[in-house]
Amino acid sequence: MVRVVQIDAPQLCFFHYGGTPVIYVRNSSQLKNVYISAVGLSGILSHARFSLPSIAQNVESLTLYGCSEDANTPMLSSKLPHLKNLEIILRHYFSPNYDVFTLVSFLDASPALESFILRLEQVPGVGDDDEYRRQNPECRHNNLRKVMITGFCSAKSLVELTVHILDRIHSLERLTLDTTYGYDRCTCNSGKFPTTRTIGRCWPMSKRALEEAHRAMKTAGRYIKERVPSSVQFEVLGPCSRCHIGKLVPVDQ
Numbered sequence: 001m002v003r004v005v006q007i008d009a010p011q012l013c014f015f016h017y018g019g020t021p022v023i024y025v026r027n028s029s030q031l032k033n034v035y036i037s038a039v040g041l042s043g044i045l046s047h048a049r050f051s052l053p054s055i056a057q058n059v060e061s062l063t064l065y066g067c068s069e070d071a072n073t074p075m076l077s078s079k080l081p082h083l084k085n086l087e088i089i090l091r092h093y094f095s096p097n098y099d100v101f102t103l104v105s106f107l108d109a110s111p112a113l114e115s116f117i118l119r120l121e122q123v124p125g126v127g128d129d130d131e132y133r134r135q136n137p138e139c140r141h142n143n144l145r146k147v148m149i150t151g152f153c154s155a156k157s158l159v160e161l162t163v164h165i166l167d168r169i170h171s172l173e174r175l176t177l178d179t180t181y182g183y184d185r186c187t188c189n190s191g192k193f194p195t196t197r198t199i200g201r202c203w204p205m206s207k208r209a210l211e212e213a214h215r216a217m218k219t220a221g222r223y224i225k226e227r228v229p230s231s232v233q234f235e236v237l238g239p240c241s242r243c244h245i246g247k248l249v250p251v252d253q
Contacts, residue, residue: 015055023051029058037065045073045088045103053078061085073102076109083110084143087117100157104164113144119182120151120158145173150182152236153212154219166227175228177220178237179213180205180244202243213239 007015010027016035017023025031034055038044044066056062060082066089086106100120107113147165152158165172181203205213220236228234 024054026054028055031055031059033061034059035063035065038067044090049076052076052080056080056083058082063087063089065089065091067091072097072099073105075105078109080106080110082112084112084114086110086113086115087119089119091119091121098157100155101161101164104161107141107144107165111141111143113141115146116144116148118147118149120149120153121181141169142171144169144171147172147174148176148178150178150180152177152179152220153216159219159223162224163227166224166229166232172229172232174233174235176235176237177216177224179216180237180239183237183240202240205239205244210239210244 004024006024006026008026010030012025012028012031014033015025015031016037018037023036036044036048036051038047044064048064052062057078057080059080062080062083062085064087088103088106103118107116144165147169149158149162152162162175162177166175183202217236217238225234225236
């Protein structure tokens with residue numbers, strides 16, 4: 001039944017919270033690292049909109065973890081002026097009408113952002129339009145260098161978000177689109193000298209997920225690759241040929 005939590009801890013540097021109440025942190029000048037999760041609950045991004053103004057004014061690293069989103073991401077009510085590293089993790093369920101492009105509101109609010117990681121599962125809607133472009137003139141970045149999207153698929157709004165990043169962020173140095181659940185978290189890539197514990201297997205993917213992964217690779221080759229500046233290191237990752245059924249599909253196809 002708790003609705004509001006207020007914290008007064010002037011020496012607080014790291015804050016990890018899971019739940020739904022609105023959080024107010026007073027004297028948060030030392031707070032640099034925040035992790036907010038809503039496991040089993042919906043609307044983490046909408047919830048974060050109300051808590052972030054008091055929490056994240058001086059935060060440099062922010063992670064938001066949610067299991068479902070049933071409404072588009074609202075514009076943030078204030079800036080996150082010192083935020084350098086942002087990771088958004090959205091698992092499991094999405095409303096069929098969810099617009100991934102609305103995540104651009106976090107980019108708009110973070111002028112100092114250097115790294116953006118977006119981890120997705122089951123994004124609805126497969127894009128089949130020839131034009132993937134949506135205008136958002138407010139977004140300007142001079143610091144964002146690294147962007148990675150895991151669970152990348154052919155959903156139109158996700159492709160539009162990726163195109164927007166390429167068109168508007170001229171400081172970008174690296175863009176990674178991973179059509180799986182994230183090779184950077186796979187036990188197969190956990191160390192230079194694997195042991196019997198670390199060799200393991202990639203996270204399992206259903207037949208539908210594998211089909212969508214191959215479709216996403218073709219979408220990336222057709223609509224995104226041509227927009228990538230020569231100065232940007234661009235990589236598209238497909239399903240592992242050792243762990244998953246099927247073979248890798250070249251980006252050019």
